[in-house]
Amino acid sequence: MTDPLYEQDDAATPLSEEEREGLIPSYITLRGELNEAEQANILEAEEWASKRKRDVLDERFLNGLHKHMYGRVWRWAGQYRRTGKNIGVDAYRIPMELRQLLDDCRF
Numbered sequence: 001m002t003d004p005l006y007e008q009d010d011a012a013t014p015l016s017e018e019e020r021e022g023l024i025p026s027y028i029t030l031r032g033e034l035n036e037a038e039q040a041n042i043l044e045a046e047e048w049a050s051k052r053k054r055d056v057l058d059e060r061f062l063n064g065l066h067k068h069m070y071g072r073v074w075r076w077a078g079q080y081r082r083t084g085k086n087i088g089v090d091a092y093r094i095p096m097e098l099r100q101l102l103d104d105c106r107f
Helices: 031-050 059-070 089-104
Strands: none
Touching: 031 059, 059 089
């Protein structure tokens, strides 16, 4: 059983310099501030996406949706990842894998 007095509050966790790379708002220094900014941006994107009927299985739409979801928070919003991560496919494979996923979803 955990003791709430000793539990760490993730919202109060400072972002590292590496985590702040590409961040647009300079006031964001804590994980909670980042979460709030991203959530506000995502709500705007929901409104944008629901304004008219769209082909959601379209690469251009998905890149635009990503840009609308994170564009006020991150400089890289709407772009494919260019660096390696410990999860997911290699960066150079992302466009090809996304196209394959979309094709699979269509059929």
